[in-house]
Amino acid sequence: MTNKDARTPASVQDGTPLETASATSPEAGKSIGWHKAYVEGTRPDLRVPVRQVHLTNGQSVTLYDTSGPYTDPHVDTDVRRGLSPLRENWIISRGDTEEYAGRPVRPEDDGIKHTAPRGGLRNLDAVFPGRPRQPRRGRDGQAVTQLAYARRGEITPEMEFVALRENVSPEVVREEIAAGRAVLPANVNHPEIEPMIIGKRFLVKVNANIGNSAVTSSIEEEVEKMTWATRWGADTVMDLSTGRNIHTTREWVLRNSPVPIGTVPLYQALEKVDGRAEELTWEIYKDTVIEQAEQGVDYMTVHAGVRLAYVPLTANRKTGIVSRGGSIMAAWCLAHHKESFLYEHFEELCEILAAYDVTYSLGDGLRPGSIADANDEAQFAELRTLGELNRIARRFDVQTMIEGPGHVPMHKIKENIDLQQEICDEAPFYTLGPLTTDVAPAYDHITSGIGAAMIAWWGTAMLCYVTPKEHLGLPNRDDVKTGVITYKIAAHAADLAKGHPGAQEWDDALSDARFEFRWEDQFNLALDPDTAREFHDETLPAEPAKTAHFCSMCGPKFCSMKISQDIRREHGGSRTEIEEGMAQKSKEFAAAGNRVYLPLAD
């Protein structure tokens, strides 16, 4: 074994990565630590980033990397300029899109319709200072979606990119997308992304939510939150901004994001009508969707399944409707006593999304907000409608995933994924948790991490993270990190349980490092090397074997492991040989002083 590669693209195994020295590792300069590297595809502009961990024993492990160019010291990033448009040539060379003038940016896009902004009206032509760009869309109403290409049998550079990332063949990627079992969210106006795929056949993905609030955060802070979340492994980011500067914030986030960005256009539409749900119209909503599609939003949550007839189904719930989008649409339906305009105009919406390759995330506006409401009639009525809408979206070649709950006790989780897969023709499921109990506010990353791991094992393709502040307040930087790490654990535990090829090699590499007391390797292989190192240094004294009673495997000498190692080394792999060698071993052990070096806990 010369190269222990978890999730290893073939060309890394062939020894051809373009490797770049990293300045981010505390071990930079030494031969160990981790470094940003790239795997080249069939064309020079197709370079898949990986995190290469160099071990003290000379081996290396290659890990999936979501952190974008920010962790590459050879790339000079500048948030005012934005990331370079990696996919631009791929999109242009397909020849099926066109640039156009685009919808003019209006003051109300930034939520300043009715109030005088402090410091005078913004210069809306300078929403973002980076390279000038015009929006792009499919020519003549063509569907320029990865789904359309996949169905036609085309393997796009995006598909090849994710195939290398996932260590599968490009044809598998194409097939999964063509069948609607996976989505590759990649708006033609977001050429900056490093393509990724969401589907049960692939690694489980994690979404992190960010979003400005007029009171507490600035545009720069939102960009920083996005890079921070992807630094720890967020595969996509949803910008749930409301209030002021909503358009401008999104522009900055998009231009700087290496991962797909999702939004809920309904939030901005509601801002445009000053928060009065009944004043929402299809036209205002449609205008907002186009505005966001032109900016490059990769997937949009659309609560088109909240139909008028379902609102009464929530009447006897313990916690009613807890989805923001769901409540807005329920309020609209009640105010007008009419069917949802999203449901009524769904086909028209499909046409718009197809022209930019915006992926649907069909929202679960009636998801349960408490254990008591899990798997009820309202929830599943909406799910059946989402199944119907999914089939319509496919007709229009629009990529689609389905959102799921919420608060669900463990014994009711499997029904959610099984029903969703059946009703929605195996479209990717994208769930929030679910939270497996309501009693632990301040720990809902954990209550939900439990449910998330389980539902991902059973087939959920992407998990929306929950932070410790859920139900209580705004997450800070630490909360975002804790949420992402918790969900990466859930996702990886699911990858293991699903038997994802290569997933266990990561665990094996870390366990080998443990068995051999290679502490630096353990840290560098850890999901969170910084905290692992900090905890170790904080509490493990110089002579760990004497002190650590709660730590299962630490310490410089571990008799039981040594015994196992010795037996293995001296007697080969055969059980019989080992048994024959045991009496001999017994003598040697006595000769060596019979000293037992203790493991450090039981």
Next chain:
Amino acid sequence: MTNKDARTPASVQDGTPLETASATSPEAGKSIGWHKAYVEGTRPDLRVPVRQVHLTNGQSVTLYDTSGPYTDPHVDTDVRRGLSPLRENWIISRGDTEEYAGRPVRPEDDGIKHTAPRGGLRNLDAVFPGRPRQPRRGRDGQAVTQLAYARRGEITPEMEFVALRENVSPEVVREEIAAGRAVLPANVNHPEIEPMIIGKRFLVKVNANIGNSAVTSSIEEEVEKMTWATRWGADTVMDLSTGRNIHTTREWVLRNSPVPIGTVPLYQALEKVDGRAEELTWEIYKDTVIEQAEQGVDYMTVHAGVRLAYVPLTANRKTGIVSRGGSIMAAWCLAHHKESFLYEHFEELCEILAAYDVTYSLGDGLRPGSIADANDEAQFAELRTLGELNRIARRFDVQTMIEGPGHVPMHKIKENIDLQQEICDEAPFYTLGPLTTDVAPAYDHITSGIGAAMIAWWGTAMLCYVTPKEHLGLPNRDDVKTGVITYKIAAHAADLAKGHPGAQEWDDALSDARFEFRWEDQFNLALDPDTAREFHDETLPAEPAKTAHFCSMCGPKFCSMKISQDIRREHGGSRTEIEEGMAQKSKEFAAAGNRVYLPLAD
């Protein structure tokens, strides 16, 4: 609904608790907050503690309470005096035990055999300054165990106590114990405990490990860790102390503990032979077991399943033997090339344990220490031996539970509990986690909390907590709390999934408080009220509806919930009435200004 009681003993529902005002609640003096209360049984000295949460709407919720007299402001506790011996009269009045002189305490019991103690030799007669006591044991070798009583059809006060705690009939408790499906660990020399039960028919329990280390902690700190762990919900505590003052530390912990205390006698036995495993003998081990039984240890981990023949089965493992007890016994077996003395003397050990009612926790010395080693031949070979030993223990009327892993990926967890239940005749399973991935050191409370919740749902009776410091170092106070809270979440999520009677009422009470924006009630009902309150105050400004974008349900007004509430209130429970009322509702909504107060996240 006048009294929403989660896990409510019948007599609380009857309104007969002896309630005591609490000084520990920040709301003391007001009518809300939480208070220590007691439920009386059939005799005046049988009082079951509960945590009574008083809500702002006048209702109250009764929760299981493990915190002991320390949270009762009417009880004057003093760690130098110890807790009052609640069970003493019950034990004496059974008339089947006798006091006796007991084994003399020796210097080596405190690990000071070969080194001169600083400050001179301790006064071993004054190991603990509290009331003088003599050890007690069964007369004439009688088994004075709850199992023996249960089999005879006797319902002891201990059984009645746990029946009230669990809200089941005493006969159910007796039956489960008699069948060996539950244990009630209660050494006759530990009269201070508030009895509790461990079995799949009952609430899932959580154990917290403590233990001194010569370098970092004092006796007082261990007592403090024990009260801290039980304060947050630990149902039992294992004292894994090694090194100096091991006997004295245990004495202080026992005399002050309201929960059963578990130990691994092998650790102390090894100290007595200066850490040389090959010098261990049955006599030294037996002496240590008697020493600890006389002190009052309620359950003991015994690694009698690590047989000589199984050691080679670990040869090809990725991480060998990771259990401390397992490695000690493997080293002994190899050194002598003989069968384990624990296995050979198991029947004699049963006789000793039966005389004190010490419960077996049959240790899994060959548990997997990595994902790669899960469910292997070594692990299951030992499990089969534990099944054999369990049947022997039952012959001697010794209560028995079985320990389980370890590191197990999600898809291999269920096999563990299913096999254990089958092989061990449904004896209670007591598992460490399992950790569902190896890649997240510093977050192993979470990697293992996922596995713990699942295996508890499927029938594990008690979970041994894991702290964030697992694999890295010694847990501090915060780590102990985080470990306990994480495992209480796992246990409660499992109670919900198992449909434990009353479990969901706790969630319902908290969700009702959320729906009605009763913030103080949410905090007081939370598993960790302090952190929930702190997070809320830290980030939620005065006008929460405007700011909290990541918080699903906070804020003073929540339109969708209000709509649900209005519909429910105005149109009763009938769906038809509600549908008929919708047009009317629509008009009212418009008349009220159509204002949508937003929920705070989606």
